[in-house]
Amino acid sequence: MSDAIVIGAGIIGASCAHALALAGLSVRVVDAGLPAATAAGMGHLVSLDGNAAELALCSDSLTRWRALAPSLPASGAYHRCGTLWLAENEDDLATADDKRAALAMAGIGSELINPTRLAALEPLLRPGLSGALRVESDAILYAPRVADWLLESVGITLERAQVAALEDQKVYLADGRRLGAQVIVLAAGLQAGALLEGLPIAAKKGHLLITDRYPGRISHQLVELGYGASAHSGQGTSVAFNLQARPTGQLLIGSTRQFDTLDPCVEPALLARMLERARGYLPALGELNAIRAWTGFRAATPDGLPIIGRHPEREGLWLALGHEGLGVTTAPSTAALIRAEVLGEHPPLDPLPYRFERFQASAPAAAEGRR
Amino acid sequence: MIRLILDGEALVLPEGTSVAAALAASGDDHARSDLAGRPRAPFCGMGICQECRVCIDGRRRLACVTLIREGMKVERTR
Numbered sequence: 001m002s003d004a005i006v007i008g009a010g011i012i013g014a015s016c017a018h019a020l021a022l023a024g025l026s027v028r029v030v031d032a033g034l035p036a037a038t039a040a041g042m043g044h045l046v047s048l049d050g051n052a053a054e055l056a057l058c059s060d061s062l063t064r065w066r067a068l069a070p071s072l073p074a075s076g077a078y079h080r081c082g083t084l085w086l087a088e089n090e091d092d093l094a095t096a097d098d099k100r101a102a103l104a105m106a107g108i109g110s111e112l113i114n115p116t117r118l119a120a121l122e123p124l125l126r127p128g129l130s131g132a133l134r135v136e137s138d139a140i141l142y143a144p145r146v147a148d149w150l151l152e153s154v155g156i157t158l159e160r161a162q163v164a165a166l167e168d169q170k171v172y173l174a175d176g177r178r179l180g181a182q183v184i185v186l187a188a189g190l191q192a193g194a195l196l197e198g199l200p201i202a203a204k205k206g207h208l209l210i211t212d213r214y215p216g217r218i219s220h221q222l223v224e225l226g227y228g229a230s231a232h233s234g235q236g237t238s239v240a241f242n243l244q245a246r247p248t249g250q251l252l253i254g255s256t257r258q259f260d261t262l263d264p265c266v267e268p269a270l271l272a273r274m275l276e277r278a279r280g281y282l283p284a285l286g287e288l289n290a291i292r293a294w295t296g297f298r299a300a301t302p303d304g305l306p307i308i309g310r311h312p313e314r315e316g317l318w319l320a321l322g323h324e325g326l327g328v329t330t331a332p333s334t335a336a337l338i339r340a341e342v343l344g345e346h347p348p349l350d351p352l353p354y355r356f357e358r359f360q361a362s363a364p365a366a367a368e369g370r371r
Numbered sequence: 372m373i374r375l376i377l378d379g380e381a382l383v384l385p386e387g388t389s390v391a392a393a394l395a396a397s398g399d400d401h402a403r404s405d406l407a408g409r410p411r412a413p414f415c416g417m418g419i420c421q422e423c424r425v426c427i428d429g430r431r432r433l434a435c436v437t438l439i440r441e442g443m444k445v446e447r448t449r
């Protein structure tokens with residue numbers, strides 16, 4: 001019998017399993033091999049400041065990723081490329097400056113870049129942009145490989161199986177077996193709702209497209225300043241420019257956000273909108289050859305923050321899910337919060353804003369700890 | 372007959388030949404190399420697998436869905 005069972009081997013489950021194993025627990029990870037956000041996503045480790053709790057989680061996590069970086073395998077493709085938040089006009093520049101101030105409060109350095117310097121940093125950007133905010137500490141990584149690597153740690157057993165039902169300190173597998181453990185961590189992403197009723201999680205579909213290899217053309221992750229607004233909008237379909245230079249020289253282009261669909265098909269009209277938007281920033285993209293487009297689903301909560309911590313009613317059950325478009329970034333702090341609570345240690349950051357209780361009817365102010 | 376240049380060497384082939392077929396006709400069917408430098412060749416022959424990416428007149432194209440044209444310059448990509 002293991003001390004802990006983690007359901008889900010995406011970047012969140014893998015990080016939690018790794019943290020618990022490092023604390024000396026024996027951990028069994030059960031994963032059904034269902035379509036996962038970790039395999040679909042972009043792997044941008046980014047400091048978002050939609051609210052204080054989001055920024056706190058990002059900032060703590062980025063520090064943890066930096067500490068882990070030297071031990072990651074080369075295939076994990078960690079690269080501290082930095083982010084350039086692109087400003088199209090004076091309003092965007094004002095947004096950039098607000099962002100700079102918010103990041104500074106969290107101890108994250110960033111600087112405003114004028115158009116001349118921007119053109120020198122990224123010569124392929126169209127002329128006429130108003131400038132950018134450069135966040136040097138942001139990075140990228142290849143999350144599916146990093147998740148696998150985290151699961152190779154001593155003390156972890158990985159099993160390919162589907163959990164069919166969840167009871168206090170027990171899981172029932174689809175093949176009929178029953179496993180027990182003191183601690184169960186539910187990190188099953190979007191599919192967690194099938195195992196636990198009442199989780200306020202909605203699917204947000206996203207498209208991505210990747211080009212052939214064109215090394216040396218782009219060096220930062222490029223994001224339009226309107227991205228934050230698009231990322232945090234609670235409804236409707238939106239498109240925002242987001243581009244990453246993979247270490248292979250491929251350009252990974254995003255992104256779209258859609259509610260109310262679970263159909264994984266690539267939608268050509270929406271993909272065209274996304275690429276048109278990207279070409280508005282990088283005209284040279286029109287000359288490049290795309291080799292694949294795909295979609296993935298983010299697991300979104302109503303307030304955009306993940307659900308991390310002990311389930312208020314279920315014995316021995318911890319939740320680590322609902323990370324939306326930021327789960328790769330925030331996986332290490334999610335795991336650190338879970339570890340601290342499981343072991344009764346002092347939490348690395350204020351856990352309240354991420355607790356499941358905020359969605360329960362009797363909860364006080366749902367947005368406690370947020371600004 | 373149509374004359375094209377493949378990696379600097381002239382090839383003469385019938386009209387209607389695909390660039391993928393031209394690669395094969397040259398005696399070395401590989402289109403490109405992967406990141407580790409291993410050769411990759413056309414596979415699906417219908418524009419799906421993306422294995423046959425070559426550079427045609429300066430642009431990255433799929434060899435299997437492109438027909439040869441007079442004076443076309445084809446380069447295997449690295």
Ligand SMILES: Cc1cc2nc3c(=O)[nH]c(=O)nc-3n(C[C@H](O)[C@H](O)[C@H](O)COP(=O)(O)OP(=O)(O)OC[C@H]3O[C@@H](n4cnc5c(N)ncnc54)[C@H](O)[C@@H]3O)c2cc1C
Binds near residue numbers: 012296326
């Ligand atoms: C298009 C797109 C772009 C993104 N870009 C970024 C980005 O740039 N930066 C960033 O930080 N984040 C990004 N994200 C978000 C990030 O990918 C996710 O937040 C993160 O991968 C969530 O990880 P997870 O482990 O919670 O879930 P998942 O990766 O979905 O893993 C859940 C796992 O649980 C397993 N499972 C489910 N049900 C069961 C069951 N009953 N029994 C057993 N196993 C089960 C599944 O098989 C799956 O492997 C993006 C997401 C998308 C879709």
Ligand code: FES
Binds near residue numbers: 415419421423433436
């Ligand atoms: S051989 Fe598959 S795309 Fe050309």
